[in-house]
Amino acid sequence: MDFFADTAVIDDIRELNGYGLLDGVTTNPSLIAKSGGDFLDTIREIAQIVPGPISAEVAATDYAGMMAEAQVLSAIAENVVIKVPLTLDGLKACRALRAAGTQVNVTLCFSINQALLAAKAGATYVSPFIGRLDDINLDGMELIHAIRALYDGQGFDTQILAASIRNPNHVSDAALAGADVATMPPDVIRALVKHPLTDKGLAAFIADWKQTGQKIIK
Ligand code: E4P
Numbered sequence: 384m385d386f387f388a389d390t391a392v393i394d395d396i397r398e399l400n401g402y403g404l405l406d407g408v409t410t411n412p413s414l415i416a417k418s419g420g421d422f423l424d425t426i427r428e429i430a431q432i433v434p435g436p437i438s439a440e441v442a443a444t445d446y447a448g449m450m451a452e453a454q455v456l457s458a459i460a461e462n463v464v465i466k467v468p469l470t471l472d473g474l475k476a477c478r479a480l481r482a483a484g485t486q487v488n489v490t491l492c493f494s495i496n497q498a499l500l501a502a503k504a505g506a507t508y509v510s511p512f513i514g515r516l517d518d519i520n521l522d523g524m525e526l527i528h529a530i531r532a533l534y535d536g537q538g539f540d541t542q543i544l545a546a547s548i549r550n551p552n553h554v555s556d557a558a559l560a561g562a563d564v565a566t567m568p569p570d571v572i573r574a575l576v577k578h579p580l581t582d583k584g585l586a587a588f589i590a591d592w593k594q595t596g597q598k599i600i601k
Pocket of ligand 1: 389409410411490510512514515546547548566
């Protein structure tokens with residue numbers, strides 16, 4: 384499963400990319416607003432840091448507007464993926480962009496029928512929002528399982544990009560459910576490495592090593 388950072392904060396992207404942990408990045412209008420940066424400059428900078436797919440979302444909601452904005456966003460860098468909402472106009476834009484060879488992420492997916500439509504529109508990625516389904520007492524992970532079964536059964540090659548991930552359990556469960564990608568807030572990526580027994584074990588090794596009085600580099 385690929386790891387994408389779900390953020391527009393350049394320092395976080397730089398740090399996580401430095402660990403070799405990033406396969407791509409997703410942004411959305413809310414994340415751009417939160418970061419406070421200029422949208423086009425931010426996407427340009429991210430695309431220079433991470434060579435993998437960088438999702439940049441259109442702001443228009445009509446087909447013509449989405450296509451015009453997609454042209455501007457695609458011109459930023461080759462690895463920019465156009466993110467469109469899961470609406471009829473978004474699906475139409477998805478089909479047209481894919482026909483022109485552009486990578487498309489269809490976002491705001493909350494149902495199996497929506498995932499079916501995204502795949503039929505030729506989406507490169509579909510983004511089911513796990514956390515937002517859990518927030519309203521539905522089961523986000525169940526949707527990931529269902530999309531995996533649907534796509535495998537029908538032979539769709541649209542990648543399942545598990546989104547709206549809120550905690551490490553979402554990540555492992557999405558991987559086990561067969562998601563192709565998980566996009567995660569930076570703090571969730573950092574939390575994946577944490578285990579109290581790792582910290583305790585390392586502290587004991589450091590203490591014991593000190594007692595030997597030895598050095599590896601002499
Ligand atoms: C993914 O592309 C979305 O931008 C993101 O995962 C939404 O997450 P949220 O529900 O935490 O806002």
